[in-house]
Amino acid sequence: MKVALLGGTGAVGQRFVKMLAGHPWFELTVITGKTSVGRRYGQVNWVLEGEVPEEFRDLVVAENSLESLRGVDLVFSALPSKEAREFERELMKRGIPLVSNASALRMDPLVPLVIPEVNPDHLYLIERQREMGIGPAATDPNCTTTVLTLPLKPLHDAYNLRRLDVASYQALSGAGYPGVPSYDIVDNVIPFIPGEEEKVENETRKLLGRLDGGEITFASFEVQATCMRVPVLDGHLVAVHAEFENEVDPEEAARLLENFSSEPQSLGLPTAPSKPIHVRREEDRPQPRYDRDAEGGMSVVVGRIRRGANKRSLLFIVVGHNTVRGAAGQAILLAELMRAKNLI
Numbered sequence: 001m002k003v004a005l006l007g008g009t010g011a012v013g014q015r016f017v018k019m020l021a022g023h024p025w026f027e028l029t030v031i032t033g034k035t036s037v038g039r040r041y042g043q044v045n046w047v048l049e050g051e052v053p054e055e056f057r058d059l060v061v062a063e064n065s066l067e068s069l070r071g072v073d074l075v076f077s078a079l080p081s082k083e084a085r086e087f088e089r090e091l092m093k094r095g096i097p098l099v100s101n102a103s104a105l106r107m108d109p110l111v112p113l114v115i116p117e118v119n120p121d122h123l124y125l126i127e128r129q130r131e132m133g134i135g136p137a138a139t140d141p142n143c144t145t146t147v148l149t150l151p152l153k154p155l156h157d158a159y160n161l162r163r164l165d166v167a168s169y170q171a172l173s174g175a176g177y178p179g180v181p182s183y184d185i186v187d188n189v190i191p192f193i194p195g196e197e198e199k200v201e202n203e204t205r206k207l208l209g210r211l212d213g214g215e216i217t218f219a220s221f222e223v224q225a226t227c228m229r230v231p232v233l234d235g236h237l238v239a240v241h242a243e244f245e246n247e248v249d250p251e252e253a254a255r256l257l258e259n260f261s262s263e264p265q266s267l268g269l270p271t272a273p274s275k276p277i278h279v280r281r282e283e284d285r286p287q288p289r290y291d292r293d294a295e296g297g298m299s300v301v302v303g304r305i306r307r308g309a310n311k312r313s314l315l316f317i318v319v320g321h322n323t324v325r326g327a328a329g330q331a332i333l334l335a336e337l338m339r340a341k342n343l344i
C-alpha cells in the first residue's frame, strides 16, 4: 500500500520514517510538514539515532493538503492536535483511510481508540463508519496511556479493576521537538503536563471499555493521574497503584503479565513484538535507559510487582518507549492489524 505521513518531520514523524523504511506492506511515498515544506527529507533536522533512511533522503516534504494525498491508500497522522482537528475530520468525511496518533478524534464515539493487543474488537466501529459512508479512521492512544494500559489489560481481565492511582515520569521526546527549554528541565522535574492527566483518565476507560451493541461502554473504574516531565530523553515510566474487585496474588499477576499475548502475535504482524509485556524480577528495574528498547521499543517492561495496602491492591512500575510503542510503532502495528482484517 502507498502511504502518506502527515507531520512527518517532528519527533513522532521521524520515528515513523525510521520504522517504515523497508516495511514489507507499506511504502511511504508522501511526507507532509509545515516549516519544512519544499525541503528534501535528508535536509530536515534529524533528531533520532543513526541517519535518515537512504530511501527517503530525496523525498520532498509536501504541504499538508488533500492535493498532496492523491494516489495514496492510507494516511498516518503525526500532526499536532490543533492542526489535526479539522484536517483529520475532512479525511474521514472523504473516505480516505486514516490511522492517527493525534488526540483530535480519540474520543469520537464512532472512532475506535485501539491498542492492538488490548482491544482489537473495538475496530468493529469501522463497520459503523462504513455504513455511514465515512472513514475508515482509527486512532491510537496517548503515549502514557498506552504504556499503562498494556499491563492493565490481563490484570483487569483476571481481577476486575476498581480504582487506579498513577504517577508518570515522562521523557522529553514526549513534548515533541524542540520541546521543553533546557533551562527549565535540566536539574529539575516539572510536575505538570497540560492535558495529559485528563487523557490518561479518559482514554484508559475507553480502551478497557466494552463493545456493546455497536457502541463502546467505558469501563467504570476510577482513575487518578499525576503526570510529570523528567530529564530523560526517551521512555515514560509509570508508577501504578491498582485496586481490584478480587484478591490478587502478585506472583500470579507476574505470570499473567509475562504470558500475555494477543491478536498481533497470533497473526504474526510484521511490527508485533513476540511478547508485548516483559517482566523484570530485579528490585531496581525497569529503568527508562535500560528497558525502553525492549523488542525494538515495541514491548513495555514491568517490575517491582508487589502487594499494596490490602489483598486487592497491587503496585508495579512500567516503562515503555513513548515514540515507538507510545506513538509511531503502535500506529504502524494498528494499520497492520486493520490490513490483516481487510479494514483498509
Ligand code: NAP
Residues within 6 Å of the ligand: 006, 007, 008, 009, 010, 011, 012, 013, 032, 033, 034, 035, 036, 037, 064, 078, 079, 080, 081, 083, 101, 102, 103, 141, 142, 143, 173, 174, 175, 176, 177, 178, 322, 323, 326, 327
Ligand atoms: P512535533 O515534534 O512538534 O512535530 C510536529 C510535526 O507537525 C512537524 O512535522 C511539523 O512540521 C508538523 N506540523 C506542524 N503544524 C503543521 C501544520 N499546520 N500542517 C502540517 N504539518 C504541521 O510533535 P510530535 O511530538 O512529533 O507529536 C506529533 C503528534 O503525535 C501530536 O499530536 C502528539 O500529541 C502526538 N503524540 C506524540 C507522542 C510523543 O511521544 N512525542 C506520543 C503520542 C502521541 P514542520 O517540522 O515542517 O514544521
